[in-house]
Amino acid sequence: MLSFFYFSGYPMAIIDNDSRCVICIEKLERPYLATSGVAFPAEHRLNKYCDAPLHQDCVENWDDRIEFSEGYYNLSRK
Numbered sequence: 778m779l780s781f782f783y784f785s786g787y788p789m790a791i792i793d794n795d796s797r798c799v800i801c802i803e804k805l806e807r808p809y810l811a812t813s814g815v816a817f818p819a820e821h822r823l824n825k826y827c828d829a830p831l832h833q834d835c836v837e838n839w840d841d842r843i844e845f846s847e848g849y850y851n852l853s854r855k
């Protein structure tokens with residue numbers, strides 16, 4: 778389940794017809810999810826993936842998915 782990426786209390790990433798997956802940089806023509814809030818500080822390498830849309834299949838095959846998920850899990854507990 779990927780539903781833990783959705784939290785209330787934060788504005789969702791703004792997504793329009795020109796939005797692209799931040800992992801593969803392709804258009805959002807496949808199922809995607811979007812995080813809300815920023816789980817990593819600006820200098821962190823995963824910061825650019827925050828508050829942005831990500832294809833579900835890109836996340837499933839992404840080497841950073843565990844660290845990224847942990848960041849949002851921890852954010853939700855603050």
Ligand SMILES: [Zn+2]
Pocket residue numbers: 798799800801802803831832835
């Ligand atoms: Zn993608």
